[in-house]
Amino acid sequence: MRKILLVVILGLGVAAASSLSRYSNPVAADSSQTTAVFDSDGKMKLPVGYRRWVFIGAPLTPNALNNGKANFPEYHHVYVEQKNLDAYLKTGAFPEGTVIVKELTRVLNPAFPDGSRSEPSGRGYFNGEYNGMDVTVKDSKRFAATNGWGFFNFGHHPLPYAESAKEASAAECAGCHMSFVAKTDMTWVQFYPILRDGDKTK
Amino acid sequence: MAYLVRSAIVILLIAATVVSPQSGDKGPVFTNDGSLVLPSGFRSWVFIGGPITPNGLNDGGAPFPEFHSVYIERENLRYYQKNGKFPEGTVLVKELSLAQVGKHPDGSLDSASGRGYFPSTLNGLDVMVKDSKRYSKTNDWGFFTFGHHAEPYEPAAKESSQCAYCHIANVANTDMVWVRYYPLLKSKID
Numbered sequence: 001m002r003k004i005l006l007v008v009i010l011g012l013g014v015a016a017a018s019s020l021s022r023y024s025n026p027v028a029a030d031s032s033q034t035t036a037v038f039d040s041d042g043k044m045k046l047p048v049g050y051r052r053w054v055f056i057g058a059p060l061t062p063n064a065l066n067n068g069k070a071n072f073p074e075y076h077h078v079y080v081e082q083k084n085l086d087a088y089l090k091t092g093a094f095p096e097g098t099v100i101v102k103e104l105t106r107v108l109n110p111a112f113p114d115g116s117r118s119e120p121s122g123r124g125y126f127n128g129e130y131n132g133m134d135v136t137v138k139d140s141k142r143f144a145a146t147n148g149w150g151f152f153n154f155g156h157h158p159l160p161y162a163e164s165a166k167e168a169s170a171a172e173c174a175g176c177h178m179s180f181v182a183k184t185d186m187t188w189v190q191f192y193p194i195l196r197d198g199d200k201t202k
Numbered sequence: 203m204a205y206l207v208r209s210a211i212v213i214l215l216i217a218a219t220v221v222s223p224q225s226g227d228k229g230p231v232f233t234n235d236g237s238l239v240l241p242s243g244f245r246s247w248v249f250i251g252g253p254i255t256p257n258g259l260n261d262g263g264a265p266f267p268e269f270h271s272v273y274i275e276r277e278n279l280r281y282y283q284k285n286g287k288f289p290e291g292t293v294l295v296k297e298l299s300l301a302q303v304g305k306h307p308d309g310s311l312d313s314a315s316g317r318g319y320f321p322s323t324l325n326g327l328d329v330m331v332k333d334s335k336r337y338s339k340t341n342d343w344g345f346f347t348f349g350h351h352a353e354p355y356e357p358a359a360k361e362s363s364q365c366a367y368c369h370i371a372n373v374a375n376t377d378m379v380w381v382r383y384y385p386l387l388k389s390k391i392d
């Protein structure tokens with residue numbers, strides 16, 4: 001009897017600790033959230049503050065594995081605002097006005113023919129300098145012709161990026177998204193663990 | 203029986219105190235035995251870089267498989283950019299994710315955007331905490347691993363003795379952090 005009670009008491013303690021821990025480190029409200037800004041020509045202004053948005057994943061297409069010239073050289077860091085991520089996780093679709101930023105970085109000093117290098121943590125790829133930005137914006141009226149999303153390229157080169165960008169043609173961006181990921185709101189959710197599996201830490 | 207009731211009260215009180223943050227709402231949380239409680243909310247912190255050490259380039263078993271997504275709280279990033287060192291209480295989180303398995307011998311995958319590596323499932327969490335009193339023996343940083351496996355991660359982790367050595371040997375001059383892999387640490391941009 002005593003043993004059982006002790007187990008129950010210990011269990012209660014652990015349960016209390018784990019339930020409290022959920023509330024012990026609340027995330028501060030993010031005051032940097034913005035939506036897309038367009039000028040009178042319909043050009044989109046370079047987003048700001050996006051490195052403080054939620055990072056959702058970083059595909060890597062090294063130049064050295066793509067005949068020396070990847071279409072998106074080389075790391076793709078992808079960010080979305082918290083409110084839009086939360087809405088996606090709840091509904092499976094991004095809300096109107098969602099902005100998704102993909103910032104590129106080069107890889108750090110390639111040493112092997114495949115572009116990788118050896119570091120104490122192993123052989124692989126490490127971030128080099130920032131190298132450009134692509135953005136998608138969901139606006140079902142403005143971009144009705146391309147499944148509700150507009151695509152913008154602020155240059156694939158080191159900082160500073162272009163201050164504004166006109167909508168990219170369907171051949172440049174939207175066509176590929178429409179061919180491959182029209183069913184998942186035009187986004188490659190299969191490459192982003194949080195979008196695919198949810199955020200279990202919250 | 204009275205003894206058991208007293209025990210229950212004591213244990214519940216301990217449980218309540220061990221999860222209290224040290225200062226305000228931020229910073230590391232320790233249990234009474236010095237274990238670090240699994241950080242929460244870190245995916246809303248600032249991402250500073252994502253090295254990848256694919257299993258396919260590391261004899262099938264990378265020590266940190268495979269993507270390393272590193273996060274820091276914004277105020278600690280700002281402090282580092284200004285002062286060249288991290289403030290007391292800084293927590294750095296490295297979350298691992300596996301890469302999708304492609305047909306190439308190096309494990310890379312052919313995708314519409316090119317050949318390369320693409321994140322698959324989340325695969326573990328390593329954390330370092332700066333506390334010059336608690337971790338004076340290891341250049342002021344404590345190291346913790348919450349497992350290298352899919353979620354759920356361990357709820358708490360003891361200080362690991364396996365990590366500090368490599369950081370001391372290689373990056374003691376940059377506050378024990380591999381600054382050279384993280385563009386945001388190397389520059390002062392926002």
